[in-house]
Amino acid sequence: MNPTLHKLKILLESTLDILLPHTCIGCRSWSDGLVCQSCNTALTQANIQTRQFLPEITSALSILDYQGITESLIHAYKFAMLQNLSHFFTQIILTLLPQNTYQNPIWTPVPFHTGRRKLRGYDHVRLIFEPVLKHWKTPLIDIAYRAKNTPHLYDLPPAQRQQALANAFQLHQNIDITNASIVIVDDILPTGSTTRELAK
Numbered sequence: 001m002n003p004t005l006h007k008l009k010i011l012l013e014s015t016l017d018i019l020l021p022h023t024c025i026g027c028r029s030w031s032d033g034l035v036c037q038s039c040n041t042a043l044t045q046a047n048i049q050t051r052q053f054l055p056e057i058t059s060a061l062s063i064l065d066y067q068g069i070t071e072s073l074i075h076a077y078k079f080a081m082l083q084n085l086s087h088f089f090t091q092i093i094l095t096l097l098p099q100n101t102y103q104n105p106i107w108t109p110v111p112f113h114t115g116r117r118k119l120r121g122y123d124h125v126r127l128i129f130e131p132v133l134k135h136w137k138t139p140l141i142d143i144a145y146r147a148k149n150t151p152h153l154y155d156l157p158p159a160q161r162q163q164a165l166a167n168a169f170q171l172h173q174n175i176d177i178t179n180a181s182i183v184i185v186d187d188i189l190p191t192g193s194t195t196r197e198l199a200k
Contacts, residue, residue: 025076025085026069034076035088039069044095053192056199057184063096066188074187078124086127093128099136102183107133110186110194111146111169129185143175143182144198158191165197 024031026039049062064070077085109125117123126140133140147170153161171177184195 025082026072034082034085035073040088043069043092046096048096051189051192053196053199056196057192060189060192060195061097061101062189063093066190078120078187081120083122083127086124087131089128090131093132094135097132102181105181105183106143106177107138107140107183107185108143109140110184110198111142111144113146113149115149125185125187128187140185141175142172143177144169144171153194154188154190158193161191161193162197165193169198 022030022032024036024039025034026043027036029036029038031037043064046064049065051060051062052058053060066074073085073088076082077089107129109123109129112123112125130140146168148168150164150168153164156164182199184198186195189195
């Protein structure tokens with residue numbers, strides 16, 4: 001299926017989930033919440049995948065595989081404005097990701113453009129990860145900002161994606177990250193293009 005049509009299909013299904021709240025967003029079965037017990041169990045038993053995007057990124061972790069149930073949930077969270085799903089993703093991370101995975105790093109989110117934030121009404125990455133790091137008693141620090149409002153990148157070919165991301169991020173002047181170990185957090189990691197551009 002065409003990626004754009006696939007996204008519209010998921011958005012329509014997510015909208016129906018708002019109107020018919022007893023349907024699981026992940027598998028469309030009956031549920032007394034946004035996510036049924038079967039989907040919740042499947043996701044909390046997922047295996048973290050390790051990837052590399054050298055030379056900019058030495059190690060990248062994908063907590064969930066971005067397809068099937070996970071893709072439906074992410075689309076509902078971002079595009080159908082189901083903001084409460086942030087709590088679900090927070091709990092998944094706390095369940096699957098050990099606190100000591102990284103030793104004393106700076107945790108920073110991929111910057112969200114102010115125009116996009118105003119349109120959506122919330123920063124979807126920060127909503128997920130702030131409670132995780134609060135639980136770990138670790139700050140989430142904005143070390144950079146998004147200098148240009150890039151288009152949605154998921155549907156773009158790699159070359160166009162890199163062109164759209166060129167010079168998209170700028171470092172805050174009052175942040176010193178010399179010799180620091182930095183963990184960049186984002187919602188999806190299909191090709192690593194966004195994270196690699198920020199890492200530069």
